[in-house]
Amino acid sequence: MTLTQLVEDGSSTNILSIANMPVLWACALGVFAVIILQSVIYIRAARKAAPAAGITGAELKTSFRSGAVAAIGPSLAVVLVAIALLALFGAPAVLVRIGLIGSAAYETGAANIAATTMDATLGGATYTQQVFAVAFFAMSIGGAMWMVTTLIATPLLKRGEHKLAKVNPLIMTVVPAAALLAAFISIGLGEIPKSGAHLITLLTAGVVMGLCLFLAKRLNRGWLREWGLGFAIVVALFVAYAAHTAGLGPVA
Amino acid sequence: MTAQQSGRINFMTTLSPAQATADLAEFDRTTSRWGRLTMIAGLIISVAGPLYLVLFGNLGITSSQLWTAVAAVLGTFFIIWLVEPITYFPILGPAAMYQAFMIGNISNKLLPSVLVAQTSIGAKPGTERGNFAAVMAICGAAATHLLSLLVFVGILGTWLISVVPAGVTDVARFYVLPAVMGAVIVQAIISTKQLRPTLVAFAVVLVVQFALLPLVPGLAMVSTAISVIATVIIAWFARKEIQPAA
Numbered sequence: 001m002t003l004t005q006l007v008e009d010g011s012s013t014n015i016l017s018i019a020n021m022p023v024l025w026a027c028a029l030g031v032f033a034v035i036i037l038q039s040v041i042y043i044r045a046a047r048k049a050a051p052a053a054g055i056t057g058a059e060l061k062t063s064f065r066s067g068a069v070a071a072i073g074p075s076l077a078v079v080l081v082a083i084a085l086l087a088l089f090g091a092p093a094v095l096v097r098i099g100l101i102g103s104a105a106y107e108t109g110a111a112n113i114a115a116t117t118m119d120a121t122l123g124g125a126t127y128t129q130q131v132f133a134v135a136f137f138a139m140s141i142g143g144a145m146w147m148v149t150t151l152i153a154t155p156l157l158k159r160g161e162h163k164l165a166k167v168n169p170l171i172m173t174v175v176p177a178a179a180l181l182a183a184f185i186s187i188g189l190g191e192i193p194k195s196g197a198h199l200i201t202l203l204t205a206g207v208v209m210g211l212c213l214f215l216a217k218r219l220n221r222g223w224l225r226e227w228g229l230g231f232a233i234v235v236a237l238f239v240a241y242a243a244h245t246a247g248l249g250p251v252a
Numbered sequence: 253m254t255a256q257q258s259g260r261i262n263f264m265t266t267l268s269p270a271q272a273t274a275d276l277a278e279f280d281r282t283t284s285r286w287g288r289l290t291m292i293a294g295l296i297i298s299v300a301g302p303l304y305l306v307l308f309g310n311l312g313i314t315s316s317q318l319w320t321a322v323a324a325v326l327g328t329f330f331i332i333w334l335v336e337p338i339t340y341f342p343i344l345g346p347a348a349m350y351q352a353f354m355i356g357n358i359s360n361k362l363l364p365s366v367l368v369a370q371t372s373i374g375a376k377p378g379t380e381r382g383n384f385a386a387v388m389a390i391c392g393a394a395a396t397h398l399l400s401l402l403v404f405v406g407i408l409g410t411w412l413i414s415v416v417p418a419g420v421t422d423v424a425r426f427y428v429l430p431a432v433m434g435a436v437i438v439q440a441i442i443s444t445k446q447l448r449p450t451l452v453a454f455a456v457v458l459v460v461q462f463a464l465l466p467l468v469p470g471l472a473m474v475s476t477a478i479s480v481i482a483t484v485i486i487a488w489f490a491r492k493e494i495q496p497a498a
Contacts, residue, residue, distance in 0.1 A: 063373055068392030071392065182456060
């Protein structure tokens, strides 16, 4: 591989050098700005119409404050997950995709599917700048689809909420559950053939998550449910590091 | 304004029904119009970054590579995109929909905030009071979330990744996908509480990954989409009908 190739054809694996481009930072902060603008518009509209909705100004403030306080735990839990993904996607992509619009599960899933179509492995030797750009694009389009369906569905639902309730309720429970389970089980089990260390990582994360959810229920500790994903990822990464150093990683 | 400042007075008595209806219609117009506009802006800006990288990053990406990747992602998640907005609408109300699907992390962060706010002022979901509480709670949650993301991920995280040894970040990069998926699978199984679809999904995935793929390696890029569609169809025919209440 010559130096010119490195610079020009996207085959370099130095992801963070392009993932932290100023343009990407500007777009990430742009999404932050849009959300702030939206919040300001909504708060002003809510204050104005509050009496008509039978809600007092004090109750609006209480709602804002309870929302803000209730979000502290979950937000920090998301932060932990986001930090674990920084090395993979860089800060701007993590902020927008995992922190905001999407979630860790869907976005890493989408990135993995996109990388697979290019015969590449996320984070591995084949994870080039080119693969990163395609994966980032595919997960952004994926996230945009949620917004597109929201933009289309909300006015429709507003008009005919009652009609939807008549649809067989099983369609709304069995179908999404099946789709969700199949997507994540497929992406997860696809990791197993890669190496023993991948298998151990997958199992560790699953066990830690299961333990967190079990304890959350047993001991009635809701915060364990929120932090489960973050804890599971961190513990699994420690185990992965040990397994990898022990030589259980893929044969180069 | 004076009514608001005076605090605990019951506004419903001071507001004529016609005026109340007009005010609510105005709120609905404002949030619908601006909710949509801001969401479209968010959509465009969020896609603009990667689009710039693909078009001007000089990475030699072909359009067929790009659309194959997008098609594989669409094929996997399209059912979830269609269903999620419909699922959350009754709790969030129309105005908050445009907030929730842009701020993200709905089930793990926004819904708890909304429920706490609605409980603390005694408002029921689906009512006007409930919808207003939801809007304010999401604004509050967004404030907390944006701040913690900027400080802990944007600033602290970027610093952290520059000081952690390369060997450690390499391992994190390499194994973070199985780490996320192992946890997410368990979470999905426990939160959906659907035994049959779970078993069907495992069976279908095992067949696709370890029997179909070795036979037809070319299907690797659409294997997850195939598993999703096959699981949905089989799970639907293997469903347990709800027993009418005795």
